[in-house]
Amino acid sequence: MKIKIFDSTLRDGAQGEGISFSVTDKLKIVEVLDNLGIHYIESGNPGSNEKDRLFFEEVRKKPLKNARLVAFGSTRRKGIEVSRDDNVLALLEAGTGVVCIFGKSWDLHVEKILRTTLEENLEMIGDTVAFFKDKGKEVVFDAEHFFDGYQANPAYALRTLAAASGAGADVLVLCDTNGGTYPTDLQRIVAEVKKTTATELGIHVHDDMGLAVANSLLAVDEGVTHVQGTFTGFGERCGNANLSAVIPGLQLKRGHEVLEEDQLKNLTHGAREINNIANIPLANQLPYVGRSAFSHKGGMHIDGVAKVARSFEHIPPEEVGNRRRYLMSEMSGKTSIFSIIQRVDPSLERNSETSGKILEKLKALEKEGYQFEGAESSFELVIRKFLGLHDPAFEIEYFKTIDESTTAALSASSIIKIRVKGQEEITAAQGNGPVNAMDLALRKALLKFYPCLDRMKLKDYKVRVLDGDNTTAAKVRVLIESTNGEETWGTVGVSTNIMEASLKALVDSIEYNLLKEIG
């Protein structure tokens, strides 16, 4: 069956603890999801905050390849005409082809939370759906708390669906908003609803019992063809259904049509990109896409996998773009790495000794905490150095940064001494903080030798603390994105010392720029 995936990372996912997306983050995530082939991207609630309004203005500027963009909002408020409701109007202004309207389907919520009558709630649903259908929108109706509502008052819950479909809703989404529905109850209720309507059904589940993925799959078994969730399970409380587990479950285990085969191979990469943008580490244990998902530790298991892979692997990891790891004896071979090797030296064979040694070097750096996803320029420099092709444009002979604070004021300053082709240069700078002071001092010293660096700007600077248990003594990984206005490149540095990690990433970034500008 063809199943449509509706991703709400940017809307329901943003309700997750510790998640806060900037407009730029949101635009980047839209691009990742669109490339993955996700069908609907629910990306904000323009009625609830200014930032989302701004985002919708921006996102319209760039057409999507695969996905349809969705704005989210509630039914009109009680006692107000739909065309005069600010939130409804804000939703319309977002200018998306699809809107998702949520309405109450649990009588408790109507009476105790909304504090209106059961009848007016039905009108609110009908009016709002009809309003957007009249404007030519595709309308997804999220029946909030549907399963709790159905268990409390099945007749009323069904009437809320009928109000939406009667007004022209394209999809009726049954929501387990509190995540408390038992799988067998959910299965039965979906089957019962299916008998009452010809409108397409969707499912939206939260993970409060650890059942969100299972309940989504079970709903599809009962005829649901639209599945909502968030890409890596972000969301309020315990999160939403994790789509990076739902998608391969439906496609690889039940043969449903969800993504193209090539897109499915990007699943792992996409999940990592999204979590990088959100600055939330991807859990190692995550099904399909986690770093440990195909990692074997037990000796008998490693032995078994080496004999027959499927003896201890439920799918081949390549199908979702992940890879097998043996935790005792790491071994690998990877197309993406080889493509960078070939960029540096096209004559290198994939199975050559040199390629093997570069792979070993990569493994060793990864063990130290390096990560070259998003920092391919640093990896290219690693290869150049390894092959003896790198001629450093400068050397740092000395640096010192000082942070000093009295009760009155605080200052950060940096002294740096570099050597360029036999010539020394020493200079100093003050900055907003020690990293900034160091950055300014280094550029100041270099500009004398390389005026082209004037065009180079830092675009993004990210810090990730590795293995949280050592806290302030833990390693940090600094990712820098730089641009010369045309091209953008990423570099990385790792150290227990944040200054040193920043300096490494900064030096790589400048080296890479000089390599491109002056060879």
Add this chain to the structure above:
Amino acid sequence: MKIKIFDSTLRDGAQGEGISFSVTDKLKIVEVLDNLGIHYIESGNPGSNEKDRLFFEEVRKKPLKNARLVAFGSTRRKGIEVSRDDNVLALLEAGTGVVCIFGKSWDLHVEKILRTTLEENLEMIGDTVAFFKDKGKEVVFDAEHFFDGYQANPAYALRTLAAASGAGADVLVLCDTNGGTYPTDLQRIVAEVKKTTATELGIHVHDDMGLAVANSLLAVDEGVTHVQGTFTGFGERCGNANLSAVIPGLQLKRGHEVLEEDQLKNLTHGAREINNIANIPLANQLPYVGRSAFSHKGGMHIDGVAKVARSFEHIPPEEVGNRRRYLMSEMSGKTSIFSIIQRVDPSLERNSETSGKILEKLKALEKEGYQFEGAESSFELVIRKFLGLHDPAFEIEYFKTIDESTTAALSASSIIKIRVKGQEEITAAQGNGPVNAMDLALRKALLKFYPCLDRMKLKDYKVRVLDGDNTTAAKVRVLIESTNGEETWGTVGVSTNIMEASLKALVDSIEYNLLKEIG
């Protein structure tokens, strides 16, 4: 129905990436699980490693209150008499009342991995079970890869169960070892097996599809009464069924008898203790026991919960010993903030002028880049300061951090001068980086005045670079999570200078600790 829980944190859980238990760790975890009322504690494989043999010697010295201890091992090897098999003898020597024997039930494994005949495998199962029954043991038989085996060759898979039950096995455990079984398939297969045997059935599922909890619940619906898993989901690849989600699911949602009510109220505490011992942070999103499991962020949700708790909570958090939290963010409304205001001063009215001013203060701080989500303790201190209720435990009069690098080496050091009740203390420390050096120096100076700080530890340290095109000059937000072993609290600091932001968060964290410890 009475359901018996079989915890394998110490055996299958130890196969998880990054998990390594010492003998002391294992003894501590046995105590935690026993107090929780877990029925079986599978605690090692004495045949596979020396450490487990040592552990069994130790654990025998202290009788358990609730649980039965289990040792785990395989069936005898092919071509050897059971009473001469070293692993079988090691298992016997462990001296537990219960043994868990795993055997192959998938013909592929018998022929390609074990490389023996289907008939000999049946004899290996029968011989081994009979051997332990003869010694008076309770025998649990783990039918490894049962579901894959049943799908490939149902008749043979059933014969392996019959071999075990024929030899006297007390429980037949159906294992989804690779975690790849679809819930509806699993349900059907359990129902089919149930018809073929009168012996008690168990279930053991891995989480490779994100279905381990659901599949465990579904198996119980089909008549299984023994459930295996690991307490917080540790295990190879994506982990085992997370018992801290399985137990309340069965008990609170289906009314099965699992734990005593009091024991269930210790669920959250137990989960945290186990992860503390394993030194693995407990995921915030974990169902029932995670820090975010009952945390509300959306304004409408917070208002809803305040009106009727069950409107957005599937169970009362107290039933599993967790608690409700209102997160503070651009999406949350006044209720969450007011709950913290009331914690500081219960006499303050929601609509009072003072409450209004505190809200304004919060908004101003959020504009500066503060985020109090996960850092409620900092917000509590903001309120205390605002109300004049805060008496600082110390003041920082001066601090200086120096990072210095020559081509040879790099060093970070910090000097700090504090004042406590008129007394000054100046000291210095070196660290792995400037933040670590500062942290060490500050604690060193304070310990003299506040020895209770000895128990306080940093649990997590996170850096987020805030938006803006200034990159290294941008503001950074530092979030710190601290613990005294029992309680965990979060604080925040913001500045363009990462050292200052860290210091602010650190100072708040210490102040909050002292407030709770000495008032």
